[in-house]
Amino acid sequence: MIKAGDEQPKFKGNDAQSEAEDLLVLFSDALYMSANVTTQPSAASLAQPLQAKCDSGKVMMSDLPVEILFHIFIGLSGSYLARVCSTSSLWRQLAPTAAEHLVRAREPLLLKEAACHAWARSLTALEELEEHIGPAPSRTWQDEWVRMRMEQARLLAISTRNIEAFERHCDAMHDQIVEAFEVGGQLTIEVEAKQSCSRMIAWKEHRGWGPRAACAGTLLISCGSAALACSLMERSPRYAASLYELHRILDERAWLGDVAPETFASLHGPFGAATEDASWSVLSADPSPGLTWRSKGVVLAMVANQSSFPDGNGFRCPVNERGEVRYELRDSDIVRFISSAPDRSGSHSLVETDLNVFRLPPLALVRLERTENCGEWRANGHLVQRRCYTVSVSY
Numbered sequence: 001m002i003k004a005g006d007e008q009p010k011f012k013g014n015d016a017q018s019e020a021e022d023l024l025v026l027f028s029d030a031l032y033m034s035a036n037v038t039t040q041p042s043a044a045s046l047a048q049p050l051q052a053k054c055d056s057g058k059v060m061m062s063d064l065p066v067e068i069l070f071h072i073f074i075g076l077s078g079s080y081l082a083r084v085c086s087t088s089s090l091w092r093q094l095a096p097t098a099a100e101h102l103v104r105a106r107e108p109l110l111l112k113e114a115a116c117h118a119w120a121r122s123l124t125a126l127e128e129l130e131e132h133i134g135p136a137p138s139r140t141w142q143d144e145w146v147r148m149r150m151e152q153a154r155l156l157a158i159s160t161r162n163i164e165a166f167e168r169h170c171d172a173m174h175d176q177i178v179e180a181f182e183v184g185g186q187l188t189i190e191v192e193a194k195q196s197c198s199r200m201i202a203w204k205e206h207r208g209w210g211p212r213a214a215c216a217g218t219l220l221i222s223c224g225s226a227a228l229a230c231s232l233m234e235r236s237p238r239y240a241a242s243l244y245e246l247h248r249i250l251d252e253r254a255w256l257g258d259v260a261p262e263t264f265a266s267l268h269g270p271f272g273a274a275t276e277d278a279s280w281s282v283l284s285a286d287p288s289p290g291l292t293w294r295s296k297g298v299v300l301a302m303v304a305n306q307s308s309f310p311d312g313n314g315f316r317c318p319v320n321e322r323g324e325v326r327y328e329l330r331d332s333d334i335v336r337f338i339s340s341a342p343d344r345s346g347s348h349s350l351v352e353t354d355l356n357v358f359r360l361p362p363l364a365l366v367r368l369e370r371t372e373n374c375g376e377w378r379a380n381g382h383l384v385q386r387r388c389y390t391v392s393v394s395y
Contacts, residue, residue, distance in 0.1 A: 066094065073098035078124030085120065085344070099123045106136070107248045111210070116255050121346035125395060128363050129247055133237045141216060141242040145189055146181045148239050151227040159226075159275045189219060196320060197222055200354050207352075208256070217249045221298050221359060222320060226276040229297035232362055233278060243362065246298070250361040253351045254395075260339040260350040263301035263358045264308060264379060266315045266330035267389070273299045273335055283333070283368070283389050291368045295393075299360040301337050301350055304379040308356075312382035318357065333387040336377075338369065340392070348394050364395035 064072075073081060073095055084095040099119035104110055106126055116122050130136075157166035170177065180187040186195075193201060197218045204214035220228065220242050228246070231239045266272040267283060274280035277297030300317070302308045307327050308316050315334050316327035337360070339349035350358035360366075372388045 066090075069094055070098055074102055078102075078120050078122070078127055081123065082118075082120040095120060107244075109212075110248060111252055111256075113256075116251075117342040118344050118346045121344075121395075122251060125247070125251070125346075125363060129243065132232055132235050132363070133240045133243060135240075136244040137237065137240050139241050141220065141239075141245045142189060144239050144242050145219075146187075148224045148227045148242060149181075149187060150177075151230070152224050155226040155230065155276075156270060159270050159272075189215075192219060192223065200320075203354055209253070213249045213252070216245050217253075217353065220246045221353060225271075225298040225300070228362065229277040232296040247361065250298075250351050250359065251347075253353075254342070254347040254349065254361070257349075257352055259341050260337070260352060260358050261303055263303055263337045263339070263350055264315055265299055265301040265335045265337070266317055266332040267335055268332040269317070269330040270319070270328075271300055271317050272330065272332055273297065280335075283335070286371075287368055289368050289370050293366055295360060295364045295366050296362055297360075298362060299335075301335070301358045301360065303356045303358075305356060306380065309380035309382055309384070312384045314384065314386045315379075333389065334379075334384065336379075336388050336390045338390060338392050346394050348392065350393065360393055361395055364393045367392050367394075 069091070073084065076084070076098070078099060081095045081099045085092045096119045099122070100116065103116070103119060103123050103126065154163070154166060157163045177187075179185055182188070185191065193215050200218045200222065201214045204218060205211060209217065224239070224242060228239055228243055231237075232243065267274050267280060269275060273295075274283070277295060277299065279293050279296050280299075282291065282293050302315075302318065307318070310316070314329055314332065316329050318325050319328055337350055337358070342348060350360050353359045369390045369392055372390070374385045374387060375383050377384060377388050
């Protein structure tokens, strides 16, 4: 049975009908396997008369009962199920059902009411995540907290050019840092959730996030975004549990939430797109519209208002210090995100994670739409004296 990561067969047909017939011949082994493992006797008996036709390469869509098709489909990758949707009306209905079955099997905590517009694309995203960091581990994101939190602090020190002071501080205060992560310590999940992140968690719960998703989503994004992006860039599984948890949460909210308005992010500086995720550095080479790349980070973006654009000097980024939020001007080019409604190819919108604050899920495909120079564009009514890269997203 063909699964994600296996060598994929090539279709020789030029139209949908021919491609469907080629697919049936190539997957005849999956048909036999499904007949052997199914718990439905009728499915096995229905498959037996098809063996001769499979051997002769003359299986047609009309020959296959739905029970057998479903067992074949759950052996396919997300990208193949997406292709199957273009073959026939029956397959177009059955392939998403198979994809949903596979997604929910991998993510049992996914809300039952979460209705995805593109189950095959969601399955492909899980397969892409697995390709980068391996399968979901048995440990939890909480088990990765200390290491992730420390790496996040180190990366922030690097971005603010304070790495030497940070390392001296860690050496001099080793015992105090260890105590801070012990029960009741200032850097434990419980204390962070009740203090610096309490308002953001409460906002999410008020908007319909479950308590678990609100807590995990807030802490992983606010306290680990750069570390998570770094591990994805390195294809390291050190934060695999955290990344799978965050993937489920953001995927779920993308399906349940509204389309994001026009949002903005700094390209460089602390919490900037390219600072936390080196894949965004492609914009520094003055690329042409149409360039695409795969984002690794959980990019922070905001709507244009009096906090983010009080004037035309540039983007001001929110910084949370012990629950107090202030806005710092970034000496940086700016990224503008254009979101749109989901369709059969996937989601195309950032996810709102706080009031007027949005995030781009990891491994989203980004496309440069246009570039505007200083003084050629507006935000919050101001002519902004920074270069602006307008992008669209898909995941």
